[in-house]
Amino acid sequence: MDMILGVPIAVLAGQLLLGVINGAFYALLSLGLAVIFGLLKIINFAHGALYMLGALTTVVMFDAFGVNYWVSLFLAPILVGFVGVLIEYFLLRRIAHEDHIYSLLLTFGVALVIQGVLTNIYGVSGLRYSMPDVFRGGVNLGFMFLPYYRAWVIVIALLVCFGTWFMIEKTKLGSYLRAGTEDSQLMQGFGINVPLLVSLTYGFGVMLAAFAGVLAAPIYSVSPVMGGNLLIVVFAVVVIGGMGSIAGAVITGLLMGVIEGFTKVFYPEGASAVIFLVMVIVLLIRPSGLFGKEA
Amino acid sequence: MSNPVDREYEQLRISGLHAFYGESHILHGINIVVRRGELVTLLGRNGAGRSTTLKAIMNMVGKRTGSIMINGTDTLSCAPHQIARLGVGYCPEHRGIFASLNVQENLTLPPVVRSGGMGLEEIYNMFPNLYERRFSQGSKLSGGEQQMLAMARILRTGANMLLLDEITEGLAPVIVQKLGEVLMKLKAKGLTIILVEQNFHFAAPLADRHYVMEHGQIVEEISADELEAKQSLLNNYLGV
Ligand SMILES: Nc1ncnc2c1ncn2[C@@H]1O[C@H](COP(=O)(O)OP(=O)(O)O)[C@@H](O)[C@H]1O
Numbered sequence: 263m264d265m266i267l268g269v270p271i272a273v274l275a276g277q278l279l280l281g282v283i284n285g286a287f288y289a290l291l292s293l294g295l296a297v298i299f300g301l302l303k304i305i306n307f308a309h310g311a312l313y314m315l316g317a318l319t320t321v322v323m324f325d326a327f328g329v330n331y332w333v334s335l336f337l338a339p340i341l342v343g344f345v346g347v348l349i350e351y352f353l354l355r356r357i358a359h360e361d362h363i364y365s366l367l368l369t370f371g372v373a374l375v376i377q378g379v380l381t382n383i384y385g386v387s388g389l390r391y392s393m394p395d396v397f398r399g400g401v402n403l404g405f406m407f408l409p410y411y412r413a414w415v416i417v418i419a420l421l422v423c424f425g426t427w428f429m430i431e432k433t434k435l436g437s438y439l440r441a442g443t444e445d446s447q448l449m450q451g452f453g454i455n456v457p458l459l460v461s462l463t464y465g466f467g468v469m470l471a472a473f474a475g476v477l478a479a480p481i482y483s484v485s486p487v488m489g490g491n492l493l494i495v496v497f498a499v500v501v502i503g504g505m506g507s508i509a510g511a512v513i514t515g516l517l518m519g520v521i522e523g524f525t526k527v528f529y530p531e532g533a534s535a536v537i538f539l540v541m542v543i544v545l546l547i548r549p550s551g552l553f554g555k556e557a
Numbered sequence: 558m559s560n561p562v563d564r565e566y567e568q569l570r571i572s573g574l575h576a577f578y579g580e581s582h583i584l585h586g587i588n589i590v591v592r593r594g595e596l597v598t599l600l601g602r603n604g605a606g607r608s609t610t611l612k613a614i615m616n617m618v619g620k621r622t623g624s625i626m627i628n629g630t631d632t633l634s635c636a637p638h639q640i641a642r643l644g645v646g647y648c649p650e651h652r653g654i655f656a657s658l659n660v661q662e663n664l665t666l667p668p669v670v671r672s673g674g675m676g677l678e679e680i681y682n683m684f685p686n687l688y689e690r691r692f693s694q695g696s697k698l699s700g701g702e703q704q705m706l707a708m709a710r711i712l713r714t715g716a717n718m719l720l721l722d723e724i725t726e727g728l729a730p731v732i733v734q735k736l737g738e739v740l741m742k743l744k745a746k747g748l749t750i751i752l753v754e755q756n757f758h759f760a761a762p763l764a765d766r767h768y769v770m771e772h773g774q775i776v777e778e779i780s781a782d783e784l785e786a787k788q789s790l791l792n793n794y795l796g797v
């Protein structure tokens with residue numbers, strides 16, 4: 263069997279693939295966080311809970327109403343995104359003029375409430391969700407076996423990330439977002455309904471999280487606590503990438519997934535810690551993050 | 558389009574305006590009336606409260622009390638975007654060019670609030686430099702280009718009352734002269750303009766009236782034809 267650095271190529275490629283998949287989730291989630299942070303200037307601690315809500319909605323809608331995966335892919339983000347708009351409108355907006363630390367704590371509280379209520383209903387043991395039949399099996403690439411669903415996750419996640427980047431950097435609507443990120447008060451002084459834009463932006467960031475949740479449902483264990491662990495890693499990714507950049511969030515997400523995958527091959531014990539190690543190093547050398555604007 | 562301007566029409570009436578930033582009380586009972594087509598200046602030393610007055614009109618300060626009537630409606634409970642949609646165009650002290658947007662994106666960012674604004678072509682004719690640089694990022698512009706853009710940006714929206722804060726500050730004489738010409742044209746079109754200005758020589762030939770501010774109050778109102786008689790008083794207030 264072919265080896266690289268004493269490791270079979272198939273093993274290396276397999277871990278790399280898992281890394282890219284994890285990276286795709288990190289990218290989607292940190293992208294949503296970056297979009298929200300840009301306009302609202304808060305770190306959305308509810309992000310993990312809303313990701314979980316996307317996955318759980320998918321499972322529950324299937325069990326209760328037979329709603330299939332493809333419908334969920336659109337419906338769950340829309341429903342959860344609407345929950346996001348309600349959170350912004352009824353909670354975050356009330357304290358938006360206070361120090362942002364309060365908003366941050368509020369999103370943390372919202373996450374605990376959502377997670378707590380759903381744990382009471384569904385427990386923590388994980389619900390089953392089977393993937394659509396078209397995704398069963400995979401293709402042998404010669405050096406590794408590529409399951410169809412994993413390939414799909416990578417492709418669709420990258421497409422959504424690219425679409426979001428394009429929307430923000432190249433369209434009129436995106437120019438509102440960029441301008442609002444710089445000076446939302448002045449934007450409003452030009453006649454743009456900034457409060458509405460804030461609601462929709464929060465809703466959109468939440469939709470990205472919920473979309474990641476739907477993608478996760480067939481491959482990760484779906485339970486009310488699934489968001490909590492992931493979010494801690496995603497926060498590390500955000501710190502590494504820096505809050506300033508949309509493309510930076512995506513690239514850092516993918517990169518960290520890959521680094522995690524490599525570490526699993528060469529030093530498995532360190533895999534769960536490597537992202538935090540990178541975070542510490544980046545904080546020491548470049549506190550505003552790899553893509554962040556220097557303060 | 559060429560309806561004669563009703564020069565008695567009160568476009569702006571500020572009465573007993575107090576404004577605060579958090580706990581600090583900045584404006585202490587301001588009264589200002591501006592009629593349609595007038596060009597009025599707010600003069601005063603640094604820190605007198607001129608920028609705060611413009612911001613208070615836009616609802617961009619903390620608490621406000623008193624009344625600010627625009628076209629006869631009280632706007633004290635209006636959000637900034639609703640005030641802009643009454644036809645108010647605000648050019649802030651530091652120009653407020655968005656660095657992450659290019660020139661054209663900056664220019665087309667503010668929505669059209671009234672009909673009768675200038676088209677893109679007309680604007681590029683007035684500011685040929687902006688046309689040449691239309692795909693440059695806002696962060697790459699010179700001070701003069703930024704100021705031209707900040708002016709052009711509010712002309713496109715059809716706003717008929719402009720609040721201009723120190724538009725000549727730090728600019729080369731040729732650019733200041735260009736801005737003077739632009740203001741003359743806008744005045745001829747019948748736009749109402751409130752100009753905060755350090756450069757009295759720039760403002761004097763353009764203005765119909767001057768309000769002098771000190772410590773957050775209006776201390777003197779001088780019309781253009783009284784200017785000569787009150788010059789020494791004015792110099793006193795401005796500390797020149
Ligand atoms: N954002 C702010 N917060 C608190 N105080 C402010 C703020 N902006 C201005 N001030 C204070 O308000 C007063 C008036 O300022 P300003 O309106 O900018 O004066 P001017 O434009 O006439 O130079 C000054 O004493 C200034 O220190």
Ligand SMILES: [Mg+2]
Pocket residue numbers: 607608609650723
């Ligand atoms: Mg000022």
